[in-house]
Amino acid sequence: MPLETPLLRVVAVGSVDDGKSTLIGRLLHDTGHLTRDQIEAVEEASRRRGRKGVDLALLTDGLRAEREQGITIDAAYRSFEADGRRILLADAPGHVQYTRNMVTAAAGSDVAILLVDAANGIMPQTRRHLALCALLGLREIIACVNKIDLVGYDEARFREIEAGLGEVAAGVGCRHLTVVPISALEGANVVERAKTMPWYAGPTVLELLHDLDPPIAEDALRMPVQWVVRHDEGGADVRGLAGRIESGMVAVGDEVVALPSGVSSRVARIDVLGEDRAVASAPLSVALHLEDDVDVARGDVIVAADAVPALADRVEATVAWLDEQPLVPGARLELRQGTRSVPVIVEALEARLELDTLEHEPADALEANDIGLIALHAAAPIVAEAYVANRALGGVILVDPGTNRTVGVVMLGGAAVPAA
Amino acid sequence: MTTLTELSTLDVLEAEAVHVIRECAAECERPVLLFSGGKDSIVLTHLAVKAFAPAGLPFPLMHVDTGHNFDEVVAYRDAMVARLDERLIVASVEDSIAQGRVQDETGPRASRNRLQTTTLLDAIAEHRFTACFGGARRDEERSRAKERFFSHRDAFGQWEPRNQRAEPWSLYNARLKPGEHLRVFPLSNWTEIDVWAYIEREGLELPSIYFAHEREVFERDGMLLAAHPAVERYPHEQLFTETVRFRTVGDATCTGAIRSTAATVREVLVETRASDVSERGASRADDRTSEAAMEDRKRNGYF
Numbered sequence: 001m002p003l004e005t006p007l008l009r010v011v012a013v014g015s016v017d018d019g020k021s022t023l024i025g026r027l028l029h030d031t032g033h034l035t036r037d038q039i040e041a042v043e044e045a046s047r048r049r050g051r052k053g054v055d056l057a058l059l060t061d062g063l064r065a066e067r068e069q070g071i072t073i074d075a076a077y078r079s080f081e082a083d084g085r086r087i088l089l090a091d092a093p094g095h096v097q098y099t100r101n102m103v104t105a106a107a108g109s110d111v112a113i114l115l116v117d118a119a120n121g122i123m124p125q126t127r128r129h130l131a132l133c134a135l136l137g138l139r140e141i142i143a144c145v146n147k148i149d150l151v152g153y154d155e156a157r158f159r160e161i162e163a164g165l166g167e168v169a170a171g172v173g174c175r176h177l178t179v180v181p182i183s184a185l186e187g188a189n190v191v192e193r194a195k196t197m198p199w200y201a202g203p204t205v206l207e208l209l210h211d212l213d214p215p216i217a218e219d220a221l222r223m224p225v226q227w228v229v230r231h232d233e234g235g236a237d238v239r240g241l242a243g244r245i246e247s248g249m250v251a252v253g254d255e256v257v258a259l260p261s262g263v264s265s266r267v268a269r270i271d272v273l274g275e276d277r278a279v280a281s282a283p284l285s286v287a288l289h290l291e292d293d294v295d296v297a298r299g300d301v302i303v304a305a306d307a308v309p310a311l312a313d314r315v316e317a318t319v320a321w322l323d324e325q326p327l328v329p330g331a332r333l334e335l336r337q338g339t340r341s342v343p344v345i346v347e348a349l350e351a352r353l354e355l356d357t358l359e360h361e362p363a364d365a366l367e368a369n370d371i372g373l374i375a376l377h378a379a380a381p382i383v384a385e386a387y388v389a390n391r392a393l394g395g396v397i398l399v400d401p402g403t404n405r406t407v408g409v410v411m412l413g414g415a416a417v418p419a420a
Numbered sequence: 421m422t423t424l425t426e427l428s429t430l431d432v433l434e435a436e437a438v439h440v441i442r443e444c445a446a447e448c449e450r451p452v453l454l455f456s457g458g459k460d461s462i463v464l465t466h467l468a469v470k471a472f473a474p475a476g477l478p479f480p481l482m483h484v485d486t487g488h489n490f491d492e493v494v495a496y497r498d499a500m501v502a503r504l505d506e507r508l509i510v511a512s513v514e515d516s517i518a519q520g521r522v523q524d525e526t527g528p529r530a531s532r533n534r535l536q537t538t539t540l541l542d543a544i545a546e547h548r549f550t551a552c553f554g555g556a557r558r559d560e561e562r563s564r565a566k567e568r569f570f571s572h573r574d575a576f577g578q579w580e581p582r583n584q585r586a587e588p589w590s591l592y593n594a595r596l597k598p599g600e601h602l603r604v605f606p607l608s609n610w611t612e613i614d615v616w617a618y619i620e621r622e623g624l625e626l627p628s629i630y631f632a633h634e635r636e637v638f639e640r641d642g643m644l645l646a647a648h649p650a651v652e653r654y655p656h657e658q659l660f661t662e663t664v665r666f667r668t669v670g671d672a673t674c675t676g677a678i679r680s681t682a683a684t685v686r687e688v689l690v691e692t693r694a695s696d697v698s699e700r701g702a703s704r705a706d707d708r709t710s711e712a713a714m715e716d717r718k719r720n721g722y723f
Contacts, residue, residue, distance in 0.1 A: 007432045035698040059562070073582055076565040077558045079611050086429045088609055100586065107588030226442040231474045242471070244439040244590075273438065273470045284431065285438035285471070298446055322586055336591050339446070395589040404595040406585045 007086045010209065011075075011106045013133065014115030015125035016094035019146045023115060023184040024078060024091050025056025027206065030191035033080045034059070056184075073098055075105035082210040094125060099369035100322040102129065103409050106136050107395065111212060113205065114143045114165075118151045118181070122164050128355040130165075134172040135318065135371070135411065137388065141169065141177045142208050148197065149183040155199040171358060180205055220307035221248035221256065222392040224338030225300045229287055240271055240287030241296055243339070246392030248304060249281035250288065255305035258296045260381055264305055265290040282392075299340035301383060301393065309393065312384035314347070315376050315412055319366070323400065323407035326365040327372070333407065337382050337396045344398070348375040386413025430618055437464075437606035438471045439590060440569050441553065444604045445472070447594035448551035451479040451604070452509070454540075457493035458669040459626055460555030460607060462500075463615055466624055467606060468553070469504065480507040482552075484540050486532040487514040488650040488671045496627040511543035528652045531673045537721045541577045544601055551594070551602040559611045560699060563715035569608050575599035577721030612699050616692055620685045629666045632683045637662050643676030667692075667699055 012020040025042075028034050038059070046055040076091045090105040106112060112133045116126055133141055143165050151157045162179040169177040180189055181200050188194030191206045203211070222245075229240040250256070250267055257264045269289035270280050280286050288302060296302070303309065321327050331346040352363035353371040366372045387394030388411075398408030444451055453468060455461045468477055483497060501508040513532050516522045521542060522535045544552065558565045568584050570592040585593050594602060607615070619626065636647040638657040645651060647659050651673050664677035665688070682688045 006427065006429050036696045038698050074566050074584060076562070077609065078565060079559055079609065104586040104588055108590070226439070227446050227472070229472055229475050242442055244435060273434065274473055281427075283435050284427070285435040285442070336593070339443070391589060395591070397586065397588065397591045397593065399593050399595060401595075404593070404597060406587075406593045409586055409588050 006084075007088060008111065008209065008212065009088050009090075009109045010111045010113060011090045011092050011102075011109040011138075012113045012115065013092050013102055013106060013129040014094055015117070015120075015123040015129075018094060018115035018117045018120075018123075018126075019057075019184045020094060020113075020115050021057035021059070021076075021091055022055075023113070023144065023146065023182070023190065023205075024076075024089055025059040026184045026187050026190045027089070028059065028078060028080055029056060030187055031080055031082065031206065074101045082206050085210055087209055094129075096125060096128075096369060099128070099132075100320065100409075103132060103136070103320045103322075106133060106138065107409055108391075109136075109138055111140045111142065111209070112138045114141055115146050116143060116161055116165065118145050118148045118157060118161065121161055122168065124356055126165075127168055130168050130174060131172045131353075131355050131358060132320075132371070134169075134174040135320075137391065137411075138174075139176060140212055141174055142205060143177060143179045144182045144184075144205060145179060146182050146184050148181045148188065149186055153181075153194075153196045155197070158200075178202075178208060180208070219248050220390060221250050221254075221302065221304040222246045222338075222390060223250070223286075223288070223302040224340070224393075225258075225296060225298055225302060226339050227298060228296070238289070239293075240289055241302065242285070242287040243302070244285045245280060245282040246338070247282050247390055249279060250286075250302075250304075251279040256288075256290070256302050257305050257308050258294065258300045258302055259308070259383055260311055261295065261300065263294045263296070265292040265294050267291075299338075301338050301340070309383050309385040309390075311381035313378045313381045315378070315382065315384050316350075317374055317376055317396075317413070318353075318387075318411045319372050319374050319398070320409040321366040321368060321370045321372065321407065322409065323403075323405055324368050325400075325403075325407075326367050327370075327374075327408070328365045332401070334399045334401050335376065335378060335382065335396055335410070336399060338393055340382070341399075342382055343379040343401075345377045346374055347377045349373075350375060384412065387411035388413060430614060430621060433607075433610055433614055434467065434618070436590075436609065437467045440592075440604060440606040441468050441471045443592050444551050444553065444570070444594065444602070445478050447592070448596075448602065448604075450547070450549050451551040451553065452482045452544075452547065452549045453477075453479060453553040454555075455481040455483050455497065455508070456555070456669065457483070457489065457497045457627060458555065459615055459619065459630065460557065462624060462626060463610075463618055464553060464555040464607060465500070465504075466622060477504075477506050479553075480509055482509040482511060482543060482547075482549075484511045484536050484543070485513065486536055486671050487512065488532055488648070488673050490627070490629055490646070490648075490666075490669065490672055492627045492629045493669055496625075509543070509547065511539050513539045515539075516542065526652075528654050528657075530650075530652065532671060533674055537577075541721050544577070545599075549601060550596055551604050553604050553606065555607050556605050557607050557610050557612070557615075567605065567608070569605055570594060571603045571605065572596075573601050573603060573721065577601075579603075579719050579721075581715070581719070613689070613692060616685060616689045620689060626685075627669065629669065630688070632663055632665045632681045634661055635664050635677065636660070637664060637677055644678070645675075646672055646677060648672035 092102040092105040182189040227242040268291045271287040335344045350373040351360035385393045394412045516539045637644040665680045682691045
């Protein structure tokens with residue numbers, strides 16, 4: 001059985017000014033994770049900017065440019081505990097021009113907290129972020145209707161936004177949505193239950209984070225080989241295949257296959273950082289020893305023999321384009337899957353995904369922050385595993401070998417794009 | 421079938437750090453581990469050893485020595501390197517001063533904190549290092565909370581926080597142009613408590629100054645600074661003896677001690693959990709200059 005991990009990765013998303021940074025500041029403050037000197041520093045910074053009261057957003061907006069403009073440019077990561085559960089929280093930027101940083105923060109998260117301003121309602125960026133969360137396979141969305149104090153704690157207004165969010169969520173294929181009325185400024189329904197909204201009997205944000213089902217390691221074994229640890233043991237050259245189990249589990253005696261070569265062997269030993277174990281699961285870093293002396297090196301991936309994914313040199317994929325230089329068909333890039341890098345050519349740009357309408361539209365190029373459907377031709381076969389089936393190998397990046405920039409966040413398999 | 425043991429937060433953080441260390445060692449031509457003698461770099465070294473055991477480390481350690489270290493820390497460093505049988509490079513700020521690369525500051529407020537950036541960048545160039553492992557954590561400071569695991573530095577050693585490389589699904593891009601390098605932070609998601617809990621779990625030894633001891637100190641800006649040959653005092657700054665320990669270990673000129681009777685790792689853990697002052701707030705004078713002090717230093721090549 002896959003094991004629960006105690007660490008929950010959460011990303012806060014939503015349109016600019018909807019209060020993401022304030023909510024995170026509030027969560028840290030009300031769970032007792034801020035120290036006296038940190039609170040004093042924020043009070044001082046708030047005064048210097050002429051703000052009334054304490055601007056908790058200044059806690060996470062850590063860059064000079066962010067505090068000057070009062071916006072979030074790149075994600076900040078903060079840790080806190082909710083009754084014994086560790087939560088790693090990424091505060092993602094809301095601006096359209098920083099969508100790429102939002103995608104980076106959301107990829108790999110288990111849960112998203114989506115902020116919506118009660119006065120403004122559902123903004124274009126709210127829709128886009130919800131669509132991106134669905135695309136990235138986040139299993140749970142906690143939507144916070146924030147600044148409820150500014151609309152007089154009006155239940156009708158909340159219900160209206162709640163219904164609207166439900167429609168958008170259904171449209172993008174997001175199944176698990178919980179909507180909570182909050183005031184991050186006042187701390188209402190964040191950690192403390194609000195007295196101002198007697199009509200709301202549901203959970204607070206902290207209760208939701210605490211009670212969410214733990215992330216489950218996808219069940220098929222996938223372990224990209226990072227490094228071969230070699231040493232001499234009584235004249236024998238012993239080789240440990242070091243890597244992190246990205247999904248599933250492995251036990252001594254299991255039959256495994258190394259890709260792309262396809263050679264198979266059985267697991268003789270599992271070394272978990274100096275301790276021999278009979279079995280190990282994601283996300284542990286281990287060194288596997290195989291019964292046979294097979295040729296396996298960095299870049300290969302060890303998979304369960306009863307769940308071997310296909311290899312292919314032509315794949316369909318959904319890409320979130322990050323670079324200022326647009327993506328055009330014919331681009332020569334490097335694809336990074338697990339620990340392996342393979343040259344690829346973008347054979348076709350099949351469509352651009354219009355996030356506002358969820359329509360696939362024809363396009364000649366993808367600009368920064370665009371989402372598109374592309375066809376890739378790889379110089380050597382890669383593991384053609386769909387992102388929806390397994391994130392460990394289905395999620396890859398594209399690097400421009402000329403500029404060295406990471407230019408694309410990619411989900412293999414065309415099915416990852418929600419149908420319009 | 422054998423059952424799995426339940427994983428703790430420390431297990432997950434340890435696995436993540438080891439993954440990052442192995443990635444950097446495999447992708448970068450000439451990595452180096454920056455070792456300060458502080459608890460974070462001690463944990464980092466321990467993780468690196470575990471990542472490649474039973475083989476040795478595939479990269480050396482480097483200490484940027486300001487010449488203003490606590491003696492206990494230098495003694496610890498030398499004993500640890502001897503025990504591990506690994507290679508240590510010492511990059512000396514005193515040498516940088518002697519070569520005229522930097523000017524030593526004078527007076528009671530003199531610090532070599534700023535100077536060590538030049539020494540570090542010179543050492544990176546001299547040894548052609550392409551990646552430096554550091555023990556920095558995102559919980560230490562606001563601008564650190566924004567940093568990636570693999571953090572790119574241009575040929576001038578500068579960090580460009582507005583244009584960082586995406587790192588989805590633990591996929592790191594370590595490609596570099598000549599003269600550029602990476603700073604790699606395997607402990608990014610650890611907190612101060614995690615570090616102490618891990619030290620306890622792994623039974624790691626630390627320099628003695630981390631635990632309560634009697635020391636001659638004086639008070640400045642609400643902090644207790646140790647009497648040290650490198651620290652000049654104003655006439656009104658009187659020495660007195662106090663039972664203290666250090667929460668962070670840096671230069672004697674800018675690292676404050678805290679009043680404490682915690683003499684064991686367990687006692688430090690209890691005290692840290694109850695503390696209402698942050699690690700850097702309690703003990704680092706270098707971050708008190710302005711609210712963006714760390715970001716500004718990092719942009720210029722600081723650790």
